[in-house]
Amino acid sequence: MNYIKNLIDxxxxxxxxxxxxxVAFPFIFxxxxxxxxxxxxxxxxxxxxNKGAFWIFISVTFFFVIGYFDPYFNLTMTKPDNxxxxxxxxxxxxxxxxxxKKAYNNDARLDRxxxxxxxxxxxxxxxxxxxxxYIELIALILFMVFLIVWSILIGAPLEEPANPAATPNPxxxxxxxxxxxxxxxxxDPWIAGIIFPIFIIVxxxxxxxxxxxxxxxxxxxxxxRRVGYFIFMYGWVxxxxxxxxxxTFFRGPNxxxxxxxxxxxxxxxxxxxxxxxxxxxxxxxxxxxxxxxIFAREAVGFAAVIGYLFIMPLLLAKTKLKNLFEHxxxxxxxxxxxxxxxxxxxxxxxxLRWLFNLxxxxxxxxxxxxx
Amino acid sequence: MxxxxxxxSLLSRLGESQVWxxxxxxxxxxxxxxxxxxxxxxxxxxxxxxxVPKHAVKIGYTWCMGGxxxxxFVVLTITGILLxxxxxxxxxxxxxxxxxxxxxxxxxxxRELHRWGAHAMxxxxxxxxxxxxxxxxxxxxxxxxxxxxxxxxxxTLFLSFTGYLLPWxxxxxxxxxxxxxxxxxxxxxxxxxxxxSLLAIGDINLVHMGSDVRFALLGGRFVGEATLLxxxxxxxxxxxxxxMIFMAVHFWxxxxxxxxxxxx
Numbered sequence: 001m002n003y004i005k006n007l008i009d010x011x012x013x014x015x016x017x018x019x020x021x022x023v024a025f026p027f028i029f030x031x032x033x034x035x036x037x038x039x040x041x042x043x044x045x046x047x048x049x050n051k052g053a054f055w056i057f058i059s060v061t062f063f064f065v066i067g068y069f070d071p072y073f074n075l076t077m078t079k080p081d082n083x084x085x086x087x088x089x090x091x092x093x094x095x096x097x098x099x100x101k102k103a104y105n106n107d108a109r110l111d112r113x114x115x116x117x118x119x120x121x122x123x124x125x126x127x128x129x130x131x132x133x134y135i136e137l138i139a140l141i142l143f144m145v146f147l148i149v150w151s152i153l154i155g156a157p158l159e160e161p162a163n164p165a166a167t168p169n170p171x172x173x174x175x176x177x178x179x180x181x182x183x184x185x186x187x188d189p190w191i192a193g194i195i196f197p198i199f200i201i202v203x204x205x206x207x208x209x210x211x212x213x214x215x216x217x218x219x220x221x222x223x224x225r226r227v228g229y230f231i232f233m234y235g236w237v238x239x240x241x242x243x244x245x246x247x248t249f250f251r252g253p254n255x256x257x258x259x260x261x262x263x264x265x266x267x268x269x270x271x272x273x274x275x276x277x278x279x280x281x282x283x284x285x286x287x288x289x290x291x292x293x294i295f296a297r298e299a300v301g302f303a304a305v306i307g308y309l310f311i312m313p314l315l316l317a318k319t320k321l322k323n324l325f326e327h328x329x330x331x332x333x334x335x336x337x338x339x340x341x342x343x344x345x346x347x348x349x350x351x352l353r354w355l356f357n358l359x360x361x362x363x364x365x366x367x368x369x370x371x
Numbered sequence: 372m373x374x375x376x377x378x379x380s381l382l383s384r385l386g387e388s389q390v391w392x393x394x395x396x397x398x399x400x401x402x403x404x405x406x407x408x409x410x411x412x413x414x415x416x417x418x419x420x421x422x423v424p425k426h427a428v429k430i431g432y433t434w435c436m437g438g439x440x441x442x443x444f445v446v447l448t449i450t451g452i453l454l455x456x457x458x459x460x461x462x463x464x465x466x467x468x469x470x471x472x473x474x475x476x477x478x479x480x481x482r483e484l485h486r487w488g489a490h491a492m493x494x495x496x497x498x499x500x501x502x503x504x505x506x507x508x509x510x511x512x513x514x515x516x517x518x519x520x521x522x523x524x525x526x527t528l529f530l531s532f533t534g535y536l537l538p539w540x541x542x543x544x545x546x547x548x549x550x551x552x553x554x555x556x557x558x559x560x561x562x563x564x565x566x567x568s569l570l571a572i573g574d575i576n577l578v579h580m581g582s583d584v585r586f587a588l589l590g591g592r593f594v595g596e597a598t599l600l601x602x603x604x605x606x607x608x609x610x611x612x613x614x615m616i617f618m619a620v621h622f623w624x625x626x627x628x629x630x631x632x633x634x635x
């Protein structure tokens with residue numbers, strides 16, 4: 001048992017678990033033909049069968065059961081405020097499974113030249129009274145029962161009275177913002193707390209204008225929208241839900257990483273060895289001191305950021321993504337690139353941090369302008 | 372048998388009475404025509420069309436999550452009103468009022484219902500969004516309504532966040548401190564954000580700790596008495612008001628955009 005616990009502790013480190021998820025993701029939601037072939041070859045699509053659901057359910061439950069009997073993870077898991085996250089993990093997995101199952105079912109139907117399962121003769125409708133209202137009534141009664149039972153069984157969280165002098169360690173934001181708090185490890189507050197949230201909201205609102213694929217409207221389908229699915233699911237599941245899980249269960253005092261079965265040692269020391277790109281370039285590479293002019297100092301960083309966000313899409317529009325650019329037109333293409341590249345900037349920065357201990361690409365603490 | 376006939380006729384007679392007709396507008400919905408009137412003639416039910424496609428009534432298609440989100444909003448409004456009878460948003464009383472809610476007030480699970488309902492609403496809204504994405508229901512002509520939905524999701528999170536402070540316990544003030552600390556890094560209008568130092572007249576900074584966006588949100592330099600009142604007003608009046616406007620638009624646009632999505 002200890003061996004399994006140590007293994008899970010080891011695997012859940014963000015460097016490992018995030019990498020595993022990121023690598024596995026294109027195989028689970030294959031965006032291209034090659035990935036689709038591998039998906040078929042390795043039988044990953046079987047996740048979306050009843051058997052797959054059974055094994056996912058068993059493994060997640062196994063984790064929570066041994067967690068419940070573990071003295072350390074029990075503390076984190078049974079904290080009343082963390083209960084919604086367990087509910088989130090189960091419900092997210094279930095609805096994604098259900099949606100994907102239906103999507104694969106519809107894909108098979110479309111392949112056979114049939115209409116999607118949801119299709120009905122437009123003239124063959126049902127009456128709202130009683131066919132819909134009674135379902136709504138049952139749904140809300142069941143949900144209310146669930147809520148009342150939940151409320152009777154588990155008291156709402158209440159800690160000691162507020163004390164501005166006693167900062168708890170770790171201090172955590174409400175659970176639904178823990179993804180943002182986790183991003184703070186890699187970005188400064190002005191990006192992780194302001195720019196990213198704004199980009200998430202505006203970017204999500206822009207989805208219908210960026211995804212101009214007319215297929216798959218009004219029914220579950222994967223094959224017809226696989227690139228859109230891949231990008232959205234990666235952003236939603238890995239960059240939002242999974243970061244919330246990390247922030248809740250795996251971040252202890254001083255926001256240090258702790259495996260689920262480790263004791264939250266407040267004195268755990270993490271060496272801070274991160275250095276800026278400008279120091280890499282000027283000090284390590286050129287063996288000089290940092291120049292006094294801010295722009296000279298950060299020139300490489302500015303070049304990298306501008307190159308990534310603006311020049312790369314331009315070059316891609318002329319070369320590899322020429323078809324997409326012509327299909328999308330300049331405005332739509334730049335919107336897609338801006339939001340898409342900003343989204344993928346998060347994992348990129350995470351890996352730069354893990355691989356090269358890179359602190360900031362552009363570091364201008366004088367202006368609070370650190371990227 | 373005779374009794375049953377009698378009952379039925381009683382119900383029908385009731386349905387034909389002046390009082391019933393004045394309230395419900397249509398008789399007992401038995402015929403197809405009357406059933407359609409039952410929906411059309413009712414201010415609450417006429418959110419729905421009179422008839423919907425068959426797939427619209429399948430749990431497997433909608434997961435019921437949009438409806439449950441709205442239902443939770445109603446539950447939270449009702450439990451919230453009940454909680455407001457007992458809760459005073461001051462540093463002196465807030466915490467003890469919360470304790471009284473469980474220990475002194477009859478049916479002491481109102482706060483539990485409100486708290487867990489709020490968490491559940493965040494989840495149902497997220498699952499609703501996931502469903503709408505997976506069925507591609509944001510595609511034309513529903514682009515605008517997806518945008519309204521994204522805003523509603525943000526509003527839900529903000530509602531939950533403002534409510535988080537009200538128990539005035541350690542969990543509350545530190546979660547809100549961590550959350551609102553972000554605001555000080557807001558470009559230009561946060562005192563530790565990029566560009567804030569540019570907004571200055573001579574060497575007088577316009578954006579400083581006592582004038583930036585965080586100060587406006589907290590009503591002070593740290594989470595204190597003024598913050599509690601601000602978050603209370605935001606949580607009970609301001610944000611629900613905005614949420615209701617957006618919800619009205621959201622529901623109206625579902626109908627205008629052709630009802631529930633479905634394959635053509």
